[in-house]
Amino acid sequence: MLRVAVPNKGSLSEPAVEMLREAGYRQRAARHELVLVDADNDTEFFFLRPRDIATYVGAGQLDVGITGRDLLLDGHSDAEELLPLGFARSTFHYATVPGTAASVDDFAGKRIATSYPGIVRRDLDARGIEAEVIRLDGAVETAVRLGVADIVADVVETGATLRQAGLEVLGEAILHSEAVLVRDARGGPPSPQVEQLARRLNGVIIARQYVMIDYDVRVEAVDDACALTPGIESPTVSPLHDKGWVAVRAMVERKQTNRIMDELWELGARGILVTDILACRL
Structure with missing residues (x-):
């Protein structure tokens, strides 16, 4: 099991x-x-x-x-x-009061408060910097104001919480999580059950990122239309009863859907339909 x-x-x-x-x-x-x-x-x-x-x-x-x-x-x-x-998703950064340090290279001898001491210590060691890492549970942005630390290392989303504490982000992200x-x-190697779980989860990820698009287009425009909707391997193209038209089906990125629909319409495509993908294996 x-x-x-x-x-x-x-x-x-x-x-x-x-x-x-x-x-x-x-x-x-x-x-x-x-x-x-x-x-x-x-x-x-x-x-x-x-x-x-x-x-x-x-x-x-x-x-x-x-x-x-x-x-x-x-x-x-x-x-x-x-x-x-x-x-x-989250991003992990150093932050401090303006003027405390110009870059991470200035952290030597400083006190750094964080809820993630392992990440910070690994980053400092990789840079060859000796600094004191202080572990705190929960919010760490008040550590500088309370005199516990000179610098904090924490998850940053908008940066609003840090700015409210009088801190500014310093340097590039330590980690993208x-x-x-x-x-x-x-x-x-992973067991067959682990591989199956990974395949299923990957299928959910792809299904969330893509949609299925169907449309009819005139034969003379099919190459240009397929260039807009190349699919995963290639689109499915089926002849219609009207010899001058074909039906096309392909997967497209969800975030590009409306732009692609507009461009297909300009090419003369009609009957453009978009449907969700509930699951897939690619």
């Missing part, structure tokens, strides 16, 4: 559950359920704290798990990233 760790709370939890549900796996009906067996897929789900998931997977107690790349890299487990999942599927790095 495949044993899978799922985040029990936080920003990773609901998107992970929804993605697994879209991938065809049974998911819990109530938040208090901590273990769930999906007999149809021979899979058992364990709902755990996101920060603990990499530890359980890396120790070989669970086969795979969904957690954040930041949480994976902050720890010292033997888990490794298998598949990025495309949600819960998102939800990831992880497995034990010490094992051999």
